[in-house]
Amino acid sequence: MNTELKFRLAKKDDLADIVRMLSDDTLGVTREKFEPILSDNYLNAFETISKDQNQELTIVEMNGEKVGTYQLTFIQYLTHQGGLRAQVEAVRIDSNFRGTGIGTKIFQYIIDRAKQKGCNMLQLTSDKQRPEAIKFYESVGFIATHEGMKLKM
Numbered sequence: 427m428n429t430e431l432k433f434r435l436a437k438k439d440d441l442a443d444i445v446r447m448l449s450d451d452t453l454g455v456t457r458e459k460f461e462p463i464l465s466d467n468y469l470n471a472f473e474t475i476s477k478d479q480n481q482e483l484t485i486v487e488m489n490g491e492k493v494g495t496y497q498l499t500f501i502q503y504l505t506h507q508g509g510l511r512a513q514v515e516a517v518r519i520d521s522n523f524r525g526t527g528i529g530t531k532i533f534q535y536i537i538d539r540a541k542q543k544g545c546n547m548l549q550l551t552s553d554k555q556r557p558e559a560i561k562f563y564e565s566v567g568f569i570a571t572h573e574g575m576k577l578k579m
Contacts, residue, residue, distance in 0.1 A: 429488060431531055436483040436495070441472050443492045444485070447518040453553055454518075482539070486532055493523045494532055500543055511547040512540040533566040 436444060442460075445468055449458035459465060475481045475497070486494035496517040503509055514536055519528050540548045551574050552559050560570075 431493070431528065431535070432487040433484055433535055434487070436472075436476070436485045438469075438472060438476075440485050440492065440495075441468060444483070444495045444516075444518075447492075447495050447520055448516060450518070450521050453555060486528070486535075488523075488528070492520065493528055494519045496532065496536065498536060498539065500545065506546055509546040510544055511549060512536075512543065512545045514548065514550045517550075529562060530566060537567075 442464060445458060445460045445464060448454050449460040472483070475483050480500040482498040482500075484496055484498065485492055486496075494517075497515045499513045499515070501511050501513060503511060517529075517532070519532075537548060550563065550568065552563060554560075564570075
């Protein structure tokens with residue numbers, strides 16, 4: 427079996443697979459709504475993301491099968507001497523492929539992509555209810571340096 431991964435920007439016809447992956451875990455199932463006909467909220471968000479040159483919603487394929495997804499956002503800052511940083515969100519591996527090393531390969535690609543764009547920092551947040559994810563992020567080089575806070579609206 428060929429385990430080479432292919433990375434490409436998501437297309438509209440990938441949206442159902444992306445939402446399926448986002449909803450396929452214990453937290454995702456409580457906040458996503460994967461249905462045969464996706465809500466307009468997902469469609470509108472996809473259109474906004476795909477038009478923004480600072481956003482990369484990515485599909486990861488192996489042997490023609492969609493095995494992962496993530497969203498990378500490039501943010502220009504004044505801090506760090508006007509540095510550019512990348513924020514990675516919504517990282518998901520299809521549940522049939524978790525634990526196979528795909529996540530590590532995806533993060534190697536994400537790190538390389540951020541470097542290509544000239545970023546001086548790559549950041550992410552992870553829900554404290556995901557200790558396995560946090561342990562994984564640490565294994566690929568992330569360090570918990572800040573305490574994140576959110577205000578739901």
